Amino acid sequence: MNGMVSNLPRIYRLPHGCFDAATHARWCALGDTELQVPILEAASVEAMWRELDAAATVWRAVPLEERIEILARALDALRLRGPGVWREALSRSAGLSAAGIDAAWDVTFAPHGIEAVRTALAREGLDAACLAGLEDAGRLPHRIVHVVAGNVLPPVLVTLLRGWLLGAAQWLRPAAREPLFAACLLAELAERVPNVAACTALLWWPHEDPAAMSVFGSADVVTVQGDDASVESLRAHVAALPHPPRFVGYGARWSGAVVSRAAQTPATAAALAQDVALFDQQGCLSPTIVFAEHGARLDEWCARLAGALADCEARMPRGAIDPVARAALRHWHEDVRVELALGEVEAIWEEATRWGVIRLARCGFHDTPLDRHVVVVPFAESGEIADALGVRLAKLQGLGVALDGWEESERLRLLAELRPTRVAAVGTLQSAPLAWAQDHHPPFASLLAPAPAAPAH
């Protein structure tokens, strides 16, 4: 890694003693003991914004349809090529195995073909004429700042892609947890589509760094992904700025699956295991709880799911995790064994702490430690699912479904009750298209300035 970091385009850090300890540790783990990311003085932030503005103005002049094609082609080329030289470093940065990075790379880029991008814009009524109108009305964001969480790769690409399609200048603050993917993406785009890379910059700062507010302060929109408390904390900081930008927060969410009795097949078990194994279950679209319709063959299906997770482990091993995280997994396994002794858990399938499947004795809720651990909850009536989840329902993100044998009306009733932001066949949950309204935020409209209120009569 030595030397690679300093050669990347427009990647900076703010002063004040450089990275926080976690980011520093990450970079050191990547083999770069001498951090070579140039410092951007706070006083230079506005000048950097102006450079990005100039590049964004040029990029915005490219017709929308052409922008879509340029971006989709570049992303498709990247998908086909795979992580390439970045594979090993990304694997360490993301905490995934090398095979895990290959799969993560593919699922990050795959959903953004030309048609999918067109569809995403069209769903919000955004065509060239509309964008021109928004521009004239001053509603298009020209400057966007993103703060990402680093638990999975896609949000880095998706947040930037939205901004590129709208023609904005963008800063992105990568996460300490996974600092490399954004840099890698920008470096690749600098070679393939330099005019896109030119309106984008990466910047690290410790979160308490007051200089970071100089970046937020002149943005039109700030998007923040993180745990709920972090998002709210940054929202408050941003709101206190003299000219507060719009704020779009994405908090902690979880995903699940619902599998009907008729759908409890080897194929759905394998597909679900794939959803679970991707990103080592760290994403908000990673299913953790599976509601499975009760039937005589439920345990057989659970065993197949366990077998499928074992297969995933063999061909796409879970990434290395630290001793404390492993201890937490062990603790969960042993607590579950107590529940087995008490009759609350019906069965456990496990391979050390590499993965685990537990089947509850009755419909209810059970926590999950992630890292490829799944709770299968039996239900007799679909109405039991919402009852079992209670207040947790408000944080539901995605729902993988395999509802063979159900009436469409029953399916619709369930979805209306659970209100996930994304519904997909099991095995495809993680391949979210650009049109996906994460946390119920419309992907593009949430970035636009609100329309002026109609004058009162």
Added chain:
Amino acid sequence: MPANYPDAETRRLDAALLDWIDTVPAGFTSAGRTRAECYGLEQRAFDAMEQRFETLALDLFAYQFERVEVYGAYARALGRTPNSVRRAHDVPALPVEALRRTRVAGFPQAAACAQFHTSGTTGAPGVLHLDSLALYDLALSRGFAHHVIPDLDRMHILLLAPAWQETPHSSLAYMLERVRQRWGTAASDSYVRGGRLRWPELQRTLAHAVASDEPVCILGTAFALVEMLEACEQTGGSVCLPPGSRVFETGGMKGRRRELSRARLRHELEQHLGVPASHVVSEYGMTELASQYYTLSLRLALLGDANRAPAIADTTEWWSAPMWLHPRIMDAETGACRRAESPGDPGLLTHHDLGNRSSVAHVLCADLGAPRGASFELRGRCPRADLRGCGLVDEHRSAAN
């Protein structure tokens, strides 16, 4: 469960455990390189005691396997039974979570003589059920005497914890009351009433101790000690207590007051009370156990260390265990337990406490430990799993501070 309780087997086991616990070392006497050195024992004597631990531990496992229903089921789920377990460290460690979820006791309810509740802030508390306090009291008093009052018969004890009468289900309040009864002078008293520190009275007592040159022993939870230190600061009540005075702290902060590291607490105690850091004894225990760990600095400061070159120079974060309490670290991948001092990754701590005859002797807790010298050091708590959904971390949160 036998019809006539306590039955002969229970009485036999109790007698064997009481007899053994009463005679083996109640803690380290040295910061040595090996456990034998730490206990100040010749290797042969140490090995014999360890062998007796093994025998009693297996005996106790067979007893609890049969009588504690959830434990028997848990052990069977692990495929470990008295027939298959041959070594003490293979005795299954029951997660303490079990004590929150169900009654974990090897005796009929009618035979209960005490219940101690954990101070968990969410959900039902964990409960330690006891049918006899004989082992509990023996383990408690031997450990305390060894580490906190190895040099005196009685002391003026100042309790910074609610009185036992106010919190009858608190194992800490019970312990402190026992200590006050056994080692306290007539003037010993509690300075917390209704959960509030009685600072003016405590201040007068401290001033009197200084004037009369009588050393005192202050026993309290970490957060009560912090409250006292704050009161000292706010009222100009800092004093320099007579030599031989000491402080016993336990219980952590539990989010009740400003958090102080153990090192910082020691520093402030020295600053405001004149008690040197070596004379501050920390206790690590939990309601689910009958026995406790202590730091060794006070004992070494008072009685010296038999080793000329201690293996552990700083004993303030290093835990001394009585011979009947074996700390272990559970391997995350295999679930197997190893001695806490054995080299390896930090991991979940288990405690094999032969003083716990009434419930389960070997328990798994959520604390993390790492080997240090011939013992272990604490590495915080295991992060609790909940419905986090995405694996987010709170890296931005410091912005709020």
